[in-house]
Amino acid sequence: SGGNDPIAYMGIHGVSDNVLNIGLGRGLRDRFVRNNGCTAQNAPEPRAGSRTHIITNYSGCRAGYPVVWAAFDGGHTPGPIDSGGDGWRTWTSGEAWKFITQFDGGPGPTTTTTPPPDPTTFRLRGEGSGRCLDVTGAGTANGTQLIIWDCHTNANQQFSQNGQALQVSGKCLDAPNNAGSGTRVQIWDCHGGANQNWNVTGTGTITSVQTGLCLTAGGTGNNSAVTVATCRGGTDQRWAKA
Structure with missing residues (x-):
């Protein structure tokens, strides 16, 4: 009791x-x-x-x-x-x-504890398309939209995770305010808002904390738009680090 x-x-x-x-x-x-x-x-x-x-x-x-x-x-x-x-x-x-x-009182005299390792950068490959999440034209301006493209090693496909933020090209993956199902995702200056926070699940889906919608590829070919859309578990909504 x-x-x-x-x-x-x-x-x-x-x-x-x-x-x-x-x-x-x-x-x-x-x-x-x-x-x-x-x-x-x-x-x-x-x-x-x-x-x-x-x-x-x-x-x-x-x-x-x-x-x-x-x-x-x-x-x-x-x-x-x-x-x-x-x-x-x-x-x-x-x-x-x-x-x-948070309860650490300072470094111990004989032991050092280190956090579990995590990749510094990674690509996000769509299960349905085999292509990677890509910042259009390697752009770096606020509002540049995301597409899928053949996977490569350039900076516009290299993501890192900082808490619940997904960062690329010096910006954050961003679902515009008041986004509904079908709204294009973009990059924007990182500000920590809920529309830049994402939950990455063990099933491969990536959901917007603000909307609950899933990151979705609009097709399987190069240049297909990437949106947030109602989660339904399809291969167009599942992503893997690559």
Whole structure:
């Protein structure tokens, strides 16, 4: 039944967990919200079918006793967002690392801990087309749109991941504000807004945090437009690091 002592707490729970119902997870979380003196709130959770996750860092907690709640669209395992053979690194390892290392008191006398390795740059190859996500004409101006093109090693296909931002050509992958299904994606100066945050899932889909729509190739040939569109799991919406 737990107690009243404060404990630094991170909970990761699937909203459709049929073994430990999400209600049990919320109850345990809320106990530590109270025990740790955090400000209560209704933490957002992803909608069913979105294949995304939402992380809430509670405010007002006692020093040294944070509460973090990570809800994901899935069941009793984080498998849907773990590596699935396509090269993606699960988001859970990075978030757990961030939570644990906040308690470091400084470098130890005999041991050094290093984070898990991650590729510096990568291309994003469409499963349906075999072609790579590409900044049109190697442009670098705000508003330059994305297409697919034969994979190469030039800078306009070299992406890096910074948190939930996908960066290329010194800009960020950007879904225009108020984007709907079928809106072209572009590059723009990085500003950290929700329209520049993306959830990369273990199934290969890349979804906009702001809209919940999936990064989608509009065809299979060179110069096919890339948009955000309603997620349906097709090969035109699945991408792999290459």
